[in-house]
Amino acid sequence: MAKRQLILEDGTVFSGEGFGSDRKKSGEVVFNTGMTGYQEVITDPSYCGQIVTMTYPLVGNYGINRDDFETVTPFIHGFVVKEVCDYPSNFRSGETLSSYLKANDIPGISGIDTRKLTKIIRKHGTMKALIADATESKEELLNELNNQPMMTDQVKQTSTVKPYVVPGRGHRIVLVDFGMKHGILRELTKRNCHVTVVPYNYSAENIIRLKPDGIMLTNGPGDPKDVPEAIEMVKEVISKIPLFGICLGHQLFALACGADTVKMKFGHRGANHPVKDLEMNKTYLTSQNHSYAVRPDTLEKTDLVLTQLALNDHTVEGIKHKTYPAFTVQYHPESSPGPEDTNHLFDNFLNVIEQVQAKNEEEMYA
Numbered sequence: 001m002a003k004r005q006l007i008l009e010d011g012t013v014f015s016g017e018g019f020g021s022d023r024k025k026s027g028e029v030v031f032n033t034g035m036t037g038y039q040e041v042i043t044d045p046s047y048c049g050q051i052v053t054m055t056y057p058l059v060g061n062y063g064i065n066r067d068d069f070e071t072v073t074p075f076i077h078g079f080v081v082k083e084v085c086d087y088p089s090n091f092r093s094g095e096t097l098s099s100y101l102k103a104n105d106i107p108g109i110s111g112i113d114t115r116k117l118t119k120i121i122r123k124h125g126t127m128k129a130l131i132a133d134a135t136e137s138k139e140e141l142l143n144e145l146n147n148q149p150m151m152t153d154q155v156k157q158t159s160t161v162k163p164y165v166v167p168g169r170g171h172r173i174v175l176v177d178f179g180m181k182h183g184i185l186r187e188l189t190k191r192n193c194h195v196t197v198v199p200y201n202y203s204a205e206n207i208i209r210l211k212p213d214g215i216m217l218t219n220g221p222g223d224p225k226d227v228p229e230a231i232e233m234v235k236e237v238i239s240k241i242p243l244f245g246i247c248l249g250h251q252l253f254a255l256a257c258g259a260d261t262v263k264m265k266f267g268h269r270g271a272n273h274p275v276k277d278l279e280m281n282k283t284y285l286t287s288q289n290h291s292y293a294v295r296p297d298t299l300e301k302t303d304l305v306l307t308q309l310a311l312n313d314h315t316v317e318g319i320k321h322k323t324y325p326a327f328t329v330q331y332h333p334e335s336s337p338g339p340e341d342t343n344h345l346f347d348n349f350l351n352v353i354e355q356v357q358a359k360n361e362e363e364m365y366a
């Protein structure tokens with residue numbers, strides 16, 4: 001395997017061996033603490049523009065299968081591991097991690113002290129990084145890296161361009177796609193929903209015209225403030241249609257209701273983040289992937305209520321509207337990868353829709 005290097009914005013250089021694509025690529029380097037689920041991580045569009053390092057030391061041992069993709073086209077910029085497995089062993093495995101990354105033009109680097117790298121990210125916060133051949137000069141690479149702006153507006157790349165329908169006989173849901181993980185769509189179709197997936201900039205007027213029973217806002221990459229169209233759309237629909245949002249969808253809902261978001265030092269990425277549901281007085285283990293969070297101090301002046309809290313650092317993990325049937329979570333109830341503790345949120349959303357429908361019917365015949 002070719003000798004490659006990972007160079008960080010602060011000048012730190014890690015030497016390793018290349019796998020996957022041999023192209024040079026930069027991105028924001030972040031760490032994920034999941035012990036499994038690398039296929040879902042690599043294909044989660046919320047990682048668009050990022051280089052991900054796994055803290056678990058052996059990656060690729062169960063290969064890549066045809067069932068666990070979260071999107072068809074992966075958007076991740078690079079993958080960093082301690083040890084990559086070239087001989088996977090699993091009945092579902094169709095190819096190796098390396099051949100999958102190569103086919104999708106994503107560079108990987110192995111032989112990296114990912115524990116050291118993670119400690120650096122934890123101390124300094126997320127940084128820009130570059131994966132390149134070992135032969136390239138450090139000074140030139142660092143120069144190149146420092147002249148590159150941080151990626152913005154990723155949602156435009158990851159959202160669907162045109163609306164499409166996934167038919168079902170149940171509730172009619174408009175799913176606003178900011179870079180949707182397919183797990184979200186899977187949870188809705190599993191519950192027989194008739195889903196219309198629409199682009200990030202679909203207007204409130206057009207959404208209302210579809211007469212949905214509910215609106216779902218998906219996850220997505222980057223800064224929620226890069227998507228002002230969606231914030232405006234949410235402002236217009238929340239008083240009219242039940243709404244449920246996940247991750248970026250949660251942040252957009254918070255912004256639309258007058259709260260603010262902030263970029264965290266190194267974010268949350270992993271499959272065992274404990275979250276307390278303050279209403280149920282229950283703690284769940286959740287799957288997470290986010291850099292931004294809703295600022296708790298800005299909730300007071302809004303009509304939002306804090307419903308869930310991260311137990312590791314007390315950041316906001318869930319909110320709901322005081323009067324409208326709208327609630328959102330920062331973590332991933334669709335899991336993939338990760339625990340399914342919070343899968344019931346999809347049922348809760350459909351229950352909210354049914355309650356609203358029952359109330360409307362009552363009012364109609366009153």
Ligand SMILES: NC(=O)CC[C@H](N)C(=O)O
Nearest residue numbers: 219220222247248291292
């Ligand atoms: N998974 C997501 O939707 C991430 C949301 C947002 N891009 C963040 O990093 O916080």
